[in-house]
Amino acid sequence: xxxxxxxxxxxxxxxxxxxxxxxxxxxxxxxxxxxxxxxxxxxxxxxxxxxxxxxxxxxxxxxxxxxxxxxxxxxxxxxxxxxxxxxxxxxxxxxxxxxxxxxxxxxxxxxxxxxxxxxxxxxxxxxxxxxxxxxxxxxxxxxxxxxxxxxxxxxxxxxxxxxxxxxxxxxxxxxxxxxxxxxxxxxxxxxxxxxxxxxxxxxxxxxxxxxxxxxxxxxxxxxxxx
Numbered sequence: 001x002x003x004x005x006x007x008x009x010x011x012x013x014x015x016x017x018x019x020x021x022x023x024x025x026x027x028x029x030x031x032x033x034x035x036x037x038x039x040x041x042x043x044x045x046x047x048x049x050x051x052x053x054x055x056x057x058x059x060x061x062x063x064x065x066x067x068x069x070x071x072x073x074x075x076x077x078x079x080x081x082x083x084x085x086x087x088x089x090x091x092x093x094x095x096x097x098x099x100x101x102x103x104x105x106x107x108x109x110x111x112x113x114x115x116x117x118x119x120x121x122x123x124x125x126x127x128x129x130x131x132x133x134x135x136x137x138x139x140x141x142x143x144x145x146x147x148x149x150x151x152x153x154x155x156x157x158x159x160x161x162x163x164x165x166x167x168x169x170x171x172x173x174x175x176x177x178x179x180x181x182x183x184x185x186x187x188x189x190x191x192x193x194x195x196x197x198x199x200x201x202x203x204x205x206x207x208x209x210x211x212x213x214x215x216x217x218x219x220x221x222x223x224x225x226x
Contacts, residue, residue, distance in 0.1 A: 013047075020076040028079045035083030040099050050075045051102050114145050118154025119161065121218075121226035128222040129169070132187040133176070141176055143169065158211045161226065165192070166208050189221025 010018075013030065020028040041048070046064060049055055050073075061072035083103060110130055112123035130142040147168050148155050155161050170192060177184035185195060194202050207214040218226050 014073070017073070017076055017079060020079050024076065024078055026078060028076075030079060030081050032081070032083045034085060036085040044099070047075070048098065048102070051081060053102075109139070110142050110144050112145060115148055115154040118148065119156050119158065119226060121224045122148055122154055122161075124224045125218065125222060125226065128224055129187070133173075136180075136183045136187055137176055143172065147172075158214065158226065162208055162211070162214050165214075166203060170203060189217070191217035191221050 016028065016030055020026075044051070046062060050060060050062065056075055056077040056079075058074055061074040064073050081103070110126060112126045115122040115126060126143065126145060126148060133141050133143065147164060148161070150160060155164065170188065173184060173188055177187065181195075181201070184193075192204060192207060194200070194204055207217045215226055218224055
C-alpha cells in the first residue's frame with residue numbers, strides 16, 4: 001500500500017479455482033508457461049499436496065497460511081494444470097521429483113511435416129540441421145519447427161528465411177557451440193560465417209543480400225534445394 005506495507009490478496013490461481021467451482025461441469029485449463037523458470041517448491045507451496053490427482057475436491061480442503069479468508073481451500077476436480085518447459089534450458093531450475101510425480105510428461109519434438117505447406121525444401125532443411133545438432137550436442141538442443149514459421153504459418157518467401165537464418169538460427173547455433181568453432185562449422189557449414197584465419201567470425205553479408213547466393217549456400221551446407 002502507500003505506507004510500504006504488504007497487503008494479502010487473492011492470487012490468479014485462487015481466483016481461477018473460485019471460477020471453476022461456479023461451473024463444476026465445465027473444464028478449466030490453467031497453463032504455466034516455462035514452468036522451470038522459478039523455484040517451484042516455493043511457488044506452489046501448500047498447493048503441492050492439493051494438485052495431486054487423488055487429492056482434488058472438497059474432501060482435501062486446507063486452511064491457506066497466508067489467505068485473507070478463513071474458509072477452507074481446495075483445488076476443484078475440473079481444473080487441469082499444464083506446464084510447459086524447454087529441456088534445452090540447462091541453466092534453469094530443474095523440476096524436482098516431488099513435482100514431477102504430480103504431472104504426466106509429454107515430449108513434443110520438432111515436427112518438420114508442419115512445414116510442408118511452406119517454401120520448397122523447408123522440412124528437409126530443418127531435418128538436416130537437427131540431424132547435425134544431434135550428432136554434436138543432443139536431441140534436446142534441436143531447433144523447433146516454429147523457427148521456420150511466421151504468424152502460425154510456414155515461411156513461404158526466401159527473404160523471410162534469409163532473415164530467420166541471420167537473426168535466429170545462426171545466433172542460436174553460436175550459443176550452442178560457443179566453446180567449439182569446429183562443431184559450429186560442422187553444423188552450420190562454411191558458407192554463412194567468415195572463417196578466414198584472423199577474422200572476427202562475422203556473419204557474411206553476401207548471402208543475406210542475394211537470394212541465389214543464399215540458395216547456393218544452403219545447397220552446399222545441407223544438400224537441400226530451396
